[in-house]
Amino acid sequence: MEELAPAAACDRQVVYAPQIQELLARTEKVFRVDETTVGVSDPDLMSAVVAARPVLASERSVFKPAAGADIHHESATGTIRALGQDVAASVRTPPPPPHLLAGAWPDVATSYLRRWLYASDALPVSLLSKRGVTRSDSLSKLVDQAVAVWPGADSGGTALAQQIRGASSTRDRKQAIALYRRASATLCDGVAALAANALWLMNRTPTYTRGSLTPVLWETLRLLPPAWMLFRTGGEAYTALHPAIGPGDDIAMFPLLMHRDPQYWSDPLVFRAERWSGVSDPERTPGFMPFGFDGARCWARHLVVPLAERLLEVCLENGVTIGDAQRETHIPLRSLLSVRFEAEVRG
Template structure:
């Protein structure tokens, strides 16, 4: 960050070029559609391609589950104190998928992020019998239950996790980031502003990979035909040429900024291929913030440092939330 913030193009290693300039970022991401290996959620699963028609069905199903969850009144007595993002993740898992069989809900466990082998061991065991659902099961679980053969059930359970887990992971992490960066918040600060600013400083998609492609050399001679390109919103979100006080948490800046039109602001990717979950993230994240703020919860004053691992989902490892 300190070496390259403010630069537009720079070499990261022998075969990778980093890009943070807003104009070149737009040109690169507009040059061609993402391939199936560049899509973060719906890249091939165990060597099996995920057609866009299947991805669309999955998105529609989890979207239906989110809309149903948002229609239920938010309990003002929900105890969301404790270690975040874990607490928020469990809340969302139960809100969206509480009626699903245990062998599906266990696939939401955050511990499975440690190794894919553990995930696939659970899926292999869970796929042996057919999936039986209760009437209150989620729409995404009903898609999973349609699989007939063992191999199809393994594939369907893998898709269940691929689709539902990012919703729980991303939203709980985003809210944890917002709490760490700015709580306690002024009463008149809108939740949307808080979330937009949290995503600026700690963007959920902090990098966007594009594999080597001849289109990119034509756009900038510093990119060779063999170079992979790593777009870095983590840097463009802190570019001093774009943002006033770029390293400061200032949610009021969003009073006058349209997040969909702001150059260099890519928390959900580029306009050419927005993250499919963006319309689910904001309302669910606002719901969580409403509960936290309404119950007077904030970061424990005993916690003065936090770790932010450089993983696929950029977030504070643990935030201790308590009532003051």
């Protein structure tokens, strides 16, 4: 590890959910979380767990089964290509009004991104990405039925929407609807969480400007990674990897802990964007896996950092700041690790 410049003083505190705080207090790298789950933060063992067998369909998020059938590889790769096209097209357009970034983060950032990326879709497809719809099972079902019958305009809109219109069968259309909803939500929620964590850690430091945010995001992914846990359903494939793992044990792998291991990191609890200066391929850094391991990495990882960087640029350009009075934030126990705060727009 190269010599680092002194870190900027941080006067903000993060209060984790008790379950996460308990994990952070552990020193062992293999431990029992509960009666049926073994926790792992050792990079070599985590890599071995991922390599022991292919990921199950039920262990996926975006690409878990839909409409009573598995998502085929062709559909999955098509969805990722569509996401990339939509992100590339959207970031070339003017962002939504900056006043929409004021309020409770990361929720307002998620809504902002969904509006930026998917507002061009005609009704009822555009409703698939609305937070008020996605948070209600009954509304989601109604919108899904409406889209299945009438998938909007015949042309234009996002590439994800075009996949729905191009479906050749009822099942394919239902799967395309599910993938639109899952993919748009996963991308926007993840980017919003990453940007929120970065804003908190940047601590109002004025030296961060457009063009210098990429190292900030990689350091944020180290210290407050939104994807803080990977889960594998137990089985015989894992029992030979470590004596603590039994045949009925599920495996919970924790990048959040691995990224704070002093074996790999100098001053592991200190936010230092300088760590990443001159690092050409951060994902090859030992002890650092913000998007998963080889063979099981997030398929959309190439979109997350550029989109989060563009969102942070919008925030800097328009004076989005955290309220001066807020010195503490709470991180709840959720699948995405994200700080919560109220943002102001002073531009």
